[in-house]
Amino acid sequence: MTIAELLARARLLNRDLAPGDPLADTVIRPLAAAATEAEAEDAAGAEDAAGAGAGSGPEAAEDGAPAERLWELAKDATRLRARPGAHEGLIEATAALQHLACLSAEDADVLRRRIAELAGIQGALEAGIDVATDGPYLVTNVSRITNWLGEPVQTFPQMALCRCGQSATKPLCDGSHARAGFSGAKDPARVPDRLDTHEGVQVTVTDNRGRCAHSGFCTDRLPRVFRVDQEPFVAPSGGRADEIVRAVRACPSGALGAVIDGDEVPAPRRPPGIEVSKDGPYRITGGIPLDGDASGEHYSLCRCGHSRNKPLCSGMHYYVGFADPPMSPDPTLFEWAGGLPALRRMTHIFYEKYVPQDDLLGPLFARMSPDHPERVAAWLAETFGGPSLYTERYGGYDHMVAEHAGKALTEQWRARWAQLMSLAADEAGLPADPEFRAAFAGYIEWGSRIALENSQPGAAPPPHMPVPRWWWVCEARPGSRASALAPPEQPVPVRLPEPGEPVGFADHIRPLFREMDRRSMSFAFDLWSHEDVTRHADAILHRLRQGGMPCDGAWPAERVELFARWIAEGAAP
Ligand code: HEM
Numbered sequence: 001m002t003i004a005e006l007l008a009r010a011r012l013l014n015r016d017l018a019p020g021d022p023l024a025d026t027v028i029r030p031l032a033a034a035a036t037e038a039e040a041e042d043a044a045g046a047e048d049a050a051g052a053g054a055g056s057g058p059e060a061a062e063d064g065a066p067a068e069r070l071w072e073l074a075k076d077a078t079r080l081r082a083r084p085g086a087h088e089g090l091i092e093a094t095a096a097l098q099h100l101a102c103l104s105a106e107d108a109d110v111l112r113r114r115i116a117e118l119a120g121i122q123g124a125l126e127a128g129i130d131v132a133t134d135g136p137y138l139v140t141n142v143s144r145i146t147n148w149l150g151e152p153v154q155t156f157p158q159m160a161l162c163r164c165g166q167s168a169t170k171p172l173c174d175g176s177h178a179r180a181g182f183s184g185a186k187d188p189a190r191v192p193d194r195l196d197t198h199e200g201v202q203v204t205v206t207d208n209r210g211r212c213a214h215s216g217f218c219t220d221r222l223p224r225v226f227r228v229d230q231e232p233f234v235a236p237s238g239g240r241a242d243e244i245v246r247a248v249r250a251c252p253s254g255a256l257g258a259v260i261d262g263d264e265v266p267a268p269r270r271p272p273g274i275e276v277s278k279d280g281p282y283r284i285t286g287g288i289p290l291d292g293d294a295s296g297e298h299y300s301l302c303r304c305g306h307s308r309n310k311p312l313c314s315g316m317h318y319y320v321g322f323a324d325p326p327m328s329p330d331p332t333l334f335e336w337a338g339g340l341p342a343l344r345r346m347t348h349i350f351y352e353k354y355v356p357q358d359d360l361l362g363p364l365f366a367r368m369s370p371d372h373p374e375r376v377a378a379w380l381a382e383t384f385g386g387p388s389l390y391t392e393r394y395g396g397y398d399h400m401v402a403e404h405a406g407k408a409l410t411e412q413w414r415a416r417w418a419q420l421m422s423l424a425a426d427e428a429g430l431p432a433d434p435e436f437r438a439a440f441a442g443y444i445e446w447g448s449r450i451a452l453e454n455s456q457p458g459a460a461p462p463p464h465m466p467v468p469r470w471w472w473v474c475e476a477r478p479g480s481r482a483s484a485l486a487p488p489e490q491p492v493p494v495r496l497p498e499p500g501e502p503v504g505f506a507d508h509i510r511p512l513f514r515e516m517d518r519r520s521m522s523f524a525f526d527l528w529s530h531e532d533v534t535r536h537a538d539a540i541l542h543r544l545r546q547g548g549m550p551c552d553g554a555w556p557a558e559r560v561e562l563f564a565r566w567i568a569e570g571a572a573p
Contacts, residue, residue, distance in 0.1 A: 001076050003038050003090055007031040009062065009073055010093070016066045025175030026096035026160075030135075034089030067104045071114070074101035075121065081158060082122040088132040092173070095138065095160035099172060102156055119157045127272060128289040129301070131311045134184045136160040136173035137301060142288060144271060145171070148278035148324075150340025151387055161274075161282065165305035165322055171276045177305075187308035200236025203244045203265075206257040207234055213253035213281055213300040214315030220429055222247045246353065250345075252283045253313065254296040267297035275341065276303070279323050281313035329522065332385030333470060336436055336478060340389070342428060343380050347373040350424035360416050364407075382467045383443065390467060397465050407455040414452045418444050435480065438473045479519050489514060496562065503566040505530040505573050512559055517550050534571045541567060 010031055014023040062069055074097035080086065081094040098118055105111040119141070127141040139145075139159040147153055153171065160173040164182035167174040176182075193210035205225075218226035224238030226247065236244060241260070248258040249268050258265040272286030281300040289295065290311070300313040304322035307314040316322075327335055337343060351373045355361045365372070378389035379400060390396060421444050426432070430440070447468075454461045494511055497503050513527040525532035533540065540549070541564055547554035555563075566572070 001080055003031060003035045003080065003087070006073065006077055006080065006090075006093075007035050009069070009076075010097075012062050013066060013069050013073060016062075017070070022100070023096075025178065026173065027093045027100075029175060029178055030089035030092040030096075032089075034087040034093070037087055037089070070097070070104060071101045074098050074118070078118050078121045078158065082125060088130065088135065088138060091130070091138045091140075091158065092132055092135060092160045095136075095156070095158045095173070096175075098156040098158050102154075115156060122157050126289070128292060129284070130291055131163070131184065132160075134182055135177050136163050137282070137311070139274070142272055142274060144273040146273065146275050146340075148276060148339055148341070149335060149386065150275075150344070150381070153276065163302065163305065163311070165303060165317075170324070171282075171303075182305060184310050186310055190308035190314060196232070196234075198232060198234040198236050200241075200244070202241040202260065203236055204259040205234045205236050205244060205248065206259065208255045209233070210255075210309065211253055211299075211312060212255040212315070213313035214318065215252050215277075215280065215300070217250050217252065218247045218256065221250075221427055242353070246349075252277075252281075252298060253300040254298050270297070280304075280317050329519075331478065333436070333439055333472070334381055334384035334386030337384060337430055337440075340377060340381050340386065342430055343377040343384075344374065346421075346424045346428035346430060347377040347380070349427050350421055351376070353427075354420040354424055358416065358420065360413055361420070364413060379467070383447075383470050385469060385471070388467070397467050398463060400467075401454055401461045401463075404451045404455045405459070405461075406457065408457060409452045409455040411452065414448045418448050431478075433478060435472060435476045435478050438476065439470065442473050443470045475523060479515075480522075482516060489516065494559070496558075502572055503562060503569055505533065505566070505571070508562060509533065509566050512555070512563070514550075520551065530571075530573045537567045537571060 007028065010023050010027050014021055014028060017023065064072070074094070077090070077094040077097045081091055102111055102114050102118075105114055122141065125140050128139075129142070130138040130140070132138055137160070139161055141157055142159070143155050145153040145155050145159075161171050162169075162173045162176070163184065164177035164180055166176035166180055166182075168176070191210045191212075193208055196207045196209070198205045198207065219228050222239050222243055225235055225244055227233060227235060227238075239247075245258050245260075245265050248256040248265065254267075268285075270285040272288045273284075274288070275283040275285070277283050281303050283298070283300050284290075284295075285298045287294065287297045290299065290301075302310050302313045302316070304317035304320055306316040306320045306322070308316060334343075351365065351368070355365050369375070375390070375394050378394060382388050382390045390400070394400075418441075422441065425437075425440065430436070453459060495508060497508055503509070510528055510530075510533075518527045521527050525536055527533060541560075543549035544555055544560045544563060
């Protein structure tokens with residue numbers, strides 16, 4: 001099998017698959033580039049590759065259903081990719097073929113078997129990330145990718161992750177970089193690499209501004225040491241050694257380092273993984289090699305396509321307004337909190353900083369298991385409406401209850417626990433809005449009082465209960481209230497229909513409802529949905545005529561009549 005043959009088969013398959021050239025951008029384009037290069041490089045392979053790059057190929061039909069041929073093609077591409085020195089175009093195409101072939105699996109069992117078979121074919125390749133020229137990140141044999149909530153993203157042995165920021169199938173590449181003429185070059189005006197050393201009494205902090213991704217973890221959490229708009233940036237005398245070390249180890253770009261007594265503080269040891277952060281870079285952990293080189297235990301890769309220090313993130317996503325799709329209008333507490341990464345940050349700060357230094361709680365947790373912070377984060381994630389992590393990994397409700405049983409906790413312990421958890425939430429940067437903190441504090445109070453009750457001698461907690469699911473307090477969700485600090489809402493641009501023009505929902509009615517109107521009514525229906533407004537049209541009109549809706553002031557008569565006319569004309573979309 002040669003690249004040229006793969007390309008010819010891909011072209012035939014593309015013709016037989018659903019309309020819309022599904023293989024054109026992600027398979028045929030990179031394979032054609034690889035074939036052209038193979039042709040130029042390999043005199044012996046010249047015959048095979050002849051014409052392939054120029055667009056020709058066997059015209060004979062192939063046997064088998066398209067889905068079956070796609071799967072065979074994916075396996076053959078993987079076999080070729082698994083050979084040493086594979087061309088980046090072949091790797092990119094293999095990633096797309098693996099993805100498409102796995103997508104077409106009939107059920108979860110077939111999907112698992114396919115992934116295992118592909119993993120077997122390319123199993124000898126070293127795990128790593130390669131940066132394609134002006135193209136995606138080619139991620140090989142990395143099985144742990146999570147979204148910003150910490151939920152797993154389906155992985156394949158060979159993946160191509162979007163680097164230009166424009167893919168419609170993020171985090172996967174969809175070939176947009178080629179259409180957009182994306183350049184992976186560094187900006188010559190970028191902040192140059194330079195290792196600055198800031199000596200402190202106990203800890204010396206090293207800092208490479210050229211590598212910083214400006215995630216703000218250090219400046220947000222330890223502003224006395226990592227100072228915004230002050231020189232020098234680092235003042236090691238502003239914090240305790242353990243706080244500084246924790247901040248350095250949490251730096252996602254790897255710009256910061258710490259030295260104690262001449263020895264570099266080791267980086268955390270984490271399994272290889274990629275986090276797709278919200279509106280920001282890929283955060284790599286676990287020392288995954290980059291372009292074959294050791295690039296540190298952790299580093300951040302540009303995801304918006306605008307970094308000045310490509311492939312590393314330079315924080316430009318913030319300035320160019322790079323944004324993932326917005327959170328659902330009805331987020332769970334888990335989503336609003338920032339998902340598992342945020343809850344883990346909080347429990348690690350709680351059990352590794354606040355508890356050990358506390359005279360009451362320190363001794364109580366002295367022998368806790370090393371993964372206790374992870375376990376409590378998993379419990380909170382599940383309770384706040386996230387995935388059932390604690391039930392799946394750690395034994396669910398019964399295990400949690402058994403952990404507290406017989407501990408005879410006192411009210412002093414409980415109160416301190418709740419107080420320090422609130423401090424840890426602040427320090428971990430959990431949202432500080434009144435709605436979230438009311439729900440969060442409500443759960444901490446409720447849960448800690450139940451833990452106290454369950455821990456008393458002779459207590460008999462009900463067995464086999466589900467993990468509780470906590471929710472916003474009294475339906476007070478983010479945005480359900482106009483904040484006193486919010487900028488004034490812009491007046492709604494209303495378009496009245498031209499004479500004789502029919503009234504339509506999208507053009508004339510929906511713009512009449514402001515975001516705050518929509519939020520106020522979201523408990524009952526969606527004022528931006530044609531279907532909902534049509535269903536409740538008469539009741540809405542009644543309220544509008546009465547002047548009771550919106551609650552901050554009645555509509556002018558001409559708007560109310562426009563709404564009435566829309567109903568009378570048949571409530572067109
Ligand atoms: C909302 C309140 C609370 C939650 C969600 C919570 C959560 C948990 C969870 C999930 C575990 C089991 C970890 C595992 O799987 O091994 C656990 C264990 C434990 N909890 Fe709590 N807890 C709460 C309140 C408290 C309070 C108020 C105290 C005492 C001040 C306390 C003390 C302990 C101790 C000592 C353990 C055993 C730790 C070990 O030795 O590994 N908990 N807690």
